[in-house]
Amino acid sequence: MERCTMSPARAENDVTGVVTNIQHFSVHDGPGIRTLVFLKGCPLRCLWCGNPETQAFRPEIGSVAERCRPGCSACREACPAGALARGTSGVMLPDTSFCRECAPLSEGRPPCAAACTAGALRVYGTRRGAGEILDEVEQDIVFYRHEGGGMTLSGGEALAQPEFALALLREAGRRCIHTALETCGFVPSETFLTACSLLDYLLFDLKLADEELHERATGVGNARILENLRLARAAFPHLPIRVRTPVIPGVNASRAAVRALGEHLMDMRNISWELLPYHAYGNAKYAGLGRRCREYAVPDGECMKELEETARHFARVVSAEEHAGSCL
Ligand code: SF4
Ligand code: SF4
Structure with a gap:
C-alpha cells in the first residue's frame, strides 16, 4: 500500500458515498x-x-419523539410528497414509501427538516466525498499522535459501498492515519481482501456458528462470513483481528x-475475542x-462471565472494561 505519501490528492478524494454519522x-x-x-447500508x-x-442504503428521515411539538404541522406542510403523518404515539413520522422520492434528502436538508424549528426531524445519511471525510478525520490527528488511534470505518456495513470504503482507506493510508474496519464479513471476498490489505486493524463480527440459525437471526447465511475470516487470517497473518460477538439472550x-x-x-x-452484551x-x-x-433481555454480569470463561478455551478474550484503548 502507498502510505504516508505527500503526493497530491488523487481520484480517491472525489469518490462519494452515503455516510450516516462521524463520531x-x-x-x-x-x-x-x-x-x-x-457508512449507510447493510x-x-x-x-x-x-x-x-x-x-x-438510501438517506432517510427519522423523528426524535421528545422534541416533536403537539399541535405543530410545519414539516407536513413543507413536505411536497405528503410523506408525514402523526403516528399512534402522537409523534410525526415519515412514511418511507412516499419519502423515497425527495431529492434534497441526500444533501442533508430536505424541506421537512428545514421547517422543523424544534430539531425533531433527523436526516440519516448524507452523500459526501472521501477527501472531505478525511479532512474531518484528520482534524483529530493530534489525539492519534498522543494516544494512538486513527480512523475506523463502521456501518451498516462499510464494504457494502466498496468503492467509497476502499477510497477512504487508501486516502487514510496516504495521510498516515491508522486504519481499522468493523465488518459483518458478508461481502465479496475480493473486496474484503483488498480492504484487509489497506488495514492496520480488523474488527470482525461473528454472531452464530449454526448456518440456519444465523439466517433466521440476520437474514443471511454465515458460510461466506466464516470463509472471509479464514481467508483474511491466512492472507494477512500479521493483521490484528478482534472478533466481536453480540450476546443476545434467546439467540x-x-x-x-x-x-x-x-x-x-x-x-x-493473532486473534482476540470480545463478547458484547446486548443493549x-x-x-x-x-x-x-x-x-x-x-x-431482548440484557445479559447480566454473571451470564457474561460464564460465557467469557467458555470463550477463553478458544481464543484470548477481551472484556468490555479491558477494551478501552487496548490493542491486541
Ligand atoms: S415540524 Fe418538528 S415539531 Fe413540528 S410536527 Fe414536524 S417534527 Fe414535530
Ligand atoms: S424528506 Fe422530503 S419527501 Fe421525505 S418527508 Fe421530508 S420533505 Fe417529505
Missing part, C-alpha cells in the same frame, strides 16, 4: 482514540440491531453457542423511523 473520540472500536465513520437485518438508521447467549463459534477460532493466531439503546430510533423492534 469523534471513541475508545471502543479499535486501538487508541478513534474517529468512527459510519446486507444483514440482525433482529437486535442497535443502529436501524444505518440499515437502508446465542449459551455456552453451546459460544463453544460452536470458538471452534472456528481456535486454530487462528437496547437503539429502540427509540426504531420508533422514530416508524418501525417496530424486537426486545
Whole structure:
C-alpha cells in the first residue's frame, strides 16, 4: 500500500458515498482514540440491531419523539410528497414509501427538516466525498499522535459501498492515519481482501456458528462470513483481528453457542475475542423511523462471565472494561 505519501490528492478524494454519522473520540472500536465513520447500508437485518438508521442504503428521515411539538404541522406542510403523518404515539413520522422520492434528502436538508424549528426531524445519511471525510478525520490527528488511534470505518456495513470504503482507506493510508474496519464479513471476498490489505486493524463480527440459525437471526447465511475470516487470517497473518460477538439472550447467549463459534477460532493466531452484551439503546430510533423492534433481555454480569470463561478455551478474550484503548 502507498502510505504516508505527500503526493497530491488523487481520484480517491472525489469518490462519494452515503455516510450516516462521524463520531469523534471513541475508545471502543479499535486501538487508541478513534474517529468512527459510519457508512449507510447493510446486507444483514440482525433482529437486535442497535443502529436501524444505518440499515437502508438510501438517506432517510427519522423523528426524535421528545422534541416533536403537539399541535405543530410545519414539516407536513413543507413536505411536497405528503410523506408525514402523526403516528399512534402522537409523534410525526415519515412514511418511507412516499419519502423515497425527495431529492434534497441526500444533501442533508430536505424541506421537512428545514421547517422543523424544534430539531425533531433527523436526516440519516448524507452523500459526501472521501477527501472531505478525511479532512474531518484528520482534524483529530493530534489525539492519534498522543494516544494512538486513527480512523475506523463502521456501518451498516462499510464494504457494502466498496468503492467509497476502499477510497477512504487508501486516502487514510496516504495521510498516515491508522486504519481499522468493523465488518459483518458478508461481502465479496475480493473486496474484503483488498480492504484487509489497506488495514492496520480488523474488527470482525461473528454472531452464530449454526448456518440456519444465523439466517433466521440476520437474514443471511454465515458460510461466506466464516470463509472471509479464514481467508483474511491466512492472507494477512500479521493483521490484528478482534472478533466481536453480540450476546443476545434467546439467540446465542449459551455456552453451546459460544463453544460452536470458538471452534472456528481456535486454530487462528493473532486473534482476540470480545463478547458484547446486548443493549437496547437503539429502540427509540426504531420508533422514530416508524418501525417496530424486537426486545431482548440484557445479559447480566454473571451470564457474561460464564460465557467469557467458555470463550477463553478458544481464543484470548477481551472484556468490555479491558477494551478501552487496548490493542491486541
Ligand atoms: S417534527 Fe418538528 S415540524 Fe414536524 S410536527 Fe414535530 S415539531 Fe413540528
Ligand atoms: S424528506 Fe422530503 S419527501 Fe421525505 S418527508 Fe421530508 S420533505 Fe417529505
